[in-house]
Amino acid sequence: MHDALSDERLMLAYRDGDAAAFDALYTRYRTRLYRHLAHQCGDPRLAEELYQDVWLKVINARVDYEPLAKFSTWLYRIAHHRLIDHYRQHARNVATLFDGSIDPDELPAADGANPARRFERSDLASRLTRALEDLPVPQREAFLLAEEGGLSLEEIAAATATGRETVKSRLRYAVGKLRLSLQDLL
Amino acid sequence: MNDTPDDPRDPELSRLFRKASSTEPSPVLDSAILAAARAAAAPQRPPRPWWRRLQAPFALAATVMLAVVLTLTMDRNPPPDGEIPATPSGKERPSVPEQVAPATRNAAEAPAPAAPAAMQGSPGASTAKAAPNPAADAESTDMLGSERRKPLAEPALEAKREAATPLLQKSPEAWLEEIRNLRRQGHPAKAERRLREFRVAYPDYALPEDLR
Numbered sequence: 574m575h576d577a578l579s580d581e582r583l584m585l586a587y588r589d590g591d592a593a594a595f596d597a598l599y600t601r602y603r604t605r606l607y608r609h610l611a612h613q614c615g616d617p618r619l620a621e622e623l624y625q626d627v628w629l630k631v632i633n634a635r636v637d638y639e640p641l642a643k644f645s646t647w648l649y650r651i652a653h654h655r656l657i658d659h660y661r662q663h664a665r666n667v668a669t670l671f672d673g674s675i676d677p678d679e680l681p682a683a684d685g686a687n688p689a690r691r692f693e694r695s696d697l698a699s700r701l702t703r704a705l706e707d708l709p710v711p712q713r714e715a716f717l718l719a720e721e722g723g724l725s726l727e728e729i730a731a732a733t734a735t736g737r738e739t740v741k742s743r744l745r746y747a748v749g750k751l752r753l754s755l756q757d758l759l
Numbered sequence: 760m761n762d763t764p765d766d767p768r769d770p771e772l773s774r775l776f777r778k779a780s781s782t783e784p785s786p787v788l789d790s791a792i793l794a795a796a797r798a799a800a801a802p803q804r805p806p807r808p809w810w811r812r813l814q815a816p817f818a819l820a821a822t823v824m825l826a827v828v829l830t831l832t833m834d835r836n837p838p839p840d841g842e843i844p845a846t847p848s849g850k851e852r853p854s855v856p857e858q859v860a861p862a863t864r865n866a867a868e869a870p871a872p873a874a875p876a877a878m879q880g881s882p883g884a885s886t887a888k889a890a891p892n893p894a895a896d897a898e899s900t901d902m903l904g905s906e907r908r909k910p911l912a913e914p915a916l917e918a919k920r921e922a923a924t925p926l927l928q929k930s931p932e933a934w935l936e937e938i939r940n941l942r943r944q945g946h947p948a949k950a951e952r953r954l955r956e957f958r959v960a961y962p963d964y965a966l967p968e969d970l971r
Contacts, residue, residue, distance in 0.1 A: 632799045
């Protein structure tokens with residue numbers, strides 16, 4: 574019954590007290606959101622904490638929910654804000670990178686680029702994780718929202734509160750760097 | 760989702776990315792989130808009607824009001840001495856005649872003898888009085904004592920009332936005769952005190968020669 578409903582319809586049904594509607598919605602976004610967060614922060618334990626926080630925010634915001642945007646955009650915007658909060662608390666230098674005023678080419682790599690860990694990784698997942706860790710955080714976020722979230726440029730721009738051209742630029746740089754890092758696998 | 764011509768996504772990279780992605784949230788985390796969602800969506804208890812919500816405060820206010828009214832009523836209209844129930848403790852009871860008796864011994868002496876006569880008259884009478892308290896065998900002596908004191912207490916109360924009545928109710932002649940009797944019986948100090956009281960009560964009365 575719930576499978577045929579759109580995300581927004583499911584969220585409205587959940588707002589009106591239909592707990593099963595949330596189950597269906599959760600199933601749709603469970604893997605995508607988790608992988609997005611796991612690739613973003615590079616720490617499974619932290620990813621679980623952030624993931625839980627995001628869903629709890631969705632649950633708590635249900636009373637005031639209105640389908641003003643696509644549910645996916647709304648969900649990833651919550652995730653974006655939660656990540657910014659995390660960076661503000663634990664990596665202030667990373668949080669400042671999200672204001673869009675810095676040239677993507679000059680953005681530094683994330684702190685998660687650990688040479689010792691990188692040496693140990695050899696399989697595909699590890700190579701990909703390492704390549705993502707080497708990306709500046711805003712570029713990585715744009716790439717993950719596009720790949721894991723399946724969002725369009727406009728939706729990424731809405732979710733991250735930036736302009737479409739900024740998103741396009743970040744995504745282009747991210748794709749170029751990843752292609753370079755993984756060219757032997759492509 | 761390469762939806763526009765200028766979208767820089769790379770299909771090859773996307774395929775590689777999907778192939779490599781395998782991480783998932785733990786089932787424990789799934790259960791916790793779904794349980795939180797269900798708890799939040801659970802129907803809340805309907806709000807109680809206003810009269811049910813105000814039931815407890817109204818009951819409390821009514822109790823307080825009743826207590827205040829009763830207290831004020833008791834303060835303004837205390838029950839007469841005779842209606843005050845006897846204290847259950849036997850220790851406080853004897854003090855009443857002891858306190859009153861010295862001042863009113865003369866008045867109390869007259870009705871007192873009737874009581875012992877009634878007590879000593881028939882054993883059945885004392886048995887009948889003890890009947891309401893069947894467990895009083897061990898305390899029968901004490902009970903008897905208190906029964907004996909009871910008639911003393913009633914005249915004592917009467918004497919107390921008499922003492923409280925204004926002295927003006929006594930005629931001047933009777934009062935002066937009482938003073939003469941006190942002198943004759945060898946109580947000059949008491950006679951002098953009564954005479955002073957007489958002068959206060961009847962300041963214009965011409966005292967006889969023997970009392971000036």
